[in-house]
Amino acid sequence: MIIIMSSTATRQEIKDIEKILSDMNLKIHLSKGEFKTLIGAIGDKRCLDTETILLMPGVEQVVPIMKPYKLVGRELQPHNTIVKIGDIEIGGKEIIIMAGPCAVESEMQLYQTAEVVKNAGAKILRGGAFKPRTSPYAFQGLEEEGLKMLEEARNRTGLKVVTEVMDTKDVELVAKYADILQVGARNMQNFKLLNEVGQTQKPILLKRGISATIEEWLMAAEYILAAGNPNIILCERGIRTYETYTRNTLDLSAIPVVKEYSHLPIIVDPSHATGTYKFVAPLSKGAIATGADGLIIEVHKDPCIAKCDGPQSLKPEKFEQLMEELKAVAKAVGRIL
Numbered sequence: 335m336i337i338i339m340s341s342t343a344t345r346q347e348i349k350d351i352e353k354i355l356s357d358m359n360l361k362i363h364l365s366k367g368e369f370k371t372l373i374g375a376i377g378d379k380r381c382l383d384t385e386t387i388l389l390m391p392g393v394e395q396v397v398p399i400m401k402p403y404k405l406v407g408r409e410l411q412p413h414n415t416i417v418k419i420g421d422i423e424i425g426g427k428e429i430i431i432m433a434g435p436c437a438v439e440s441e442m443q444l445y446q447t448a449e450v451v452k453n454a455g456a457k458i459l460r461g462g463a464f465k466p467r468t469s470p471y472a473f474q475g476l477e478e479e480g481l482k483m484l485e486e487a488r489n490r491t492g493l494k495v496v497t498e499v500m501d502t503k504d505v506e507l508v509a510k511y512a513d514i515l516q517v518g519a520r521n522m523q524n525f526k527l528l529n530e531v532g533q534t535q536k537p538i539l540l541k542r543g544i545s546a547t548i549e550e551w552l553m554a555a556e557y558i559l560a561a562g563n564p565n566i567i568l569c570e571r572g573i574r575t576y577e578t579y580t581r582n583t584l585d586l587s588a589i590p591v592v593k594e595y596s597h598l599p600i601i602v603d604p605s606h607a608t609g610t611y612k613f614v615a616p617l618s619k620g621a622i623a624t625g626a627d628g629l630i631i632e633v634h635k636d637p638c639i640a641k642c643d644g645p646q647s648l649k650p651e652k653f654e655q656l657m658e659e660l661k662a663v664a665k666a667v668g669r670i671l
């Protein structure tokens with residue numbers, strides 16, 4: 335439920351409401367707007383007497399939250415969340431580009447790619463050290479050794495680092511090296527993992543599950559926020575449909591839909607969505623035109639010998655060209671890149 339305080343409500347009046355709610359073991363979420371404060375009460379409200387709350391000084395209205403996601407929805411927090419990673423803001427006017435190889439393979443591969451993407455204008459370096467592979471015989475990642483390379487790449491370039499964490503037992507380790515923890519599509523409903531990353535204050539990149547509805551995805555984000563971490567970036571990376579000419583089907587409609595119902599920023603991964611480097615550029619442009627706050631793109635110096643996802647990786651020159659082209663699209667929709 336949302337308790338809407340009047341614009342003249344005093345700090346003490348807000349505190350008095352908070353006291354009643356916390357005495358009933360309800361979770362409180364304050365949303366301070368320009369004129370009014372909204373107090374969200376999340377939990378079992380059966381013993382809460384709405385009439386009494388309505389009579390309290392400073393209270394204007396009491397309304398239920400209609401959606402099952404209470405904290406990530408716009409009902410309780412109408413204004414956009416901006417996730418800050420140092421001086422980078424995701425969800426503001428600037429489009430943020432994350433780029434790099436699918437997997438960290440070697441020092442040389444990573445450092446060279448990091449330089450390329452940085453010089454082209456990317457702000458965040460991607461690279462998996464723990465890889466969720468369909469086959470148990472495929473390259474599984476360099477694990478901590480790969481994390482150390484990511485750290486060194488950050489030191490060399492100043493880029494921030496996003497990398498996947500697959501297991502609750504690795505959250506602390508990955509958080510030691512990464513600026514953003516990625517929860518991959520296959521783990522979108524790993525509720526233990528969501529809860530664990532929710533207990534850190536690290537920004538979380540939450541990918542949409544391969545067959546997840548938007549509501550299931552927002553409920554996954556709700557787990558992270560309910561555990562205490564509001565720094566969530568959603569990532570649309572294509573969903574499974576009957577189509578076989580692309581690896582997945584990029585759901586561009588998810589961008590305006592998510593923006594309608596949630597205050598969280600959303601970025602797009604055109605690489606995993608299409609599986610083919612040729613389709614990455616047009617869909618990147620489409621994503622920005624549709625309102626995405628950023629992109630995460632796979633780039634490899636030599637895709638033919640990539641240990642993972644070579645066919646969908648852009649060569650450096652293609653990435654550089656795309657970055658130039660994206661500037662015009664960003665400008666056309668009132669954003670900057």
Ligand code: PEP
Binds near residue numbers: 462498517519520571
């Ligand atoms: C990735 O980004 O490295 C990845 C495995 O993506 P997804 O979880 O979207 O398949």
Ligand code: MN
Binds near residue numbers: 437642
């Ligand atoms: Mn990949």
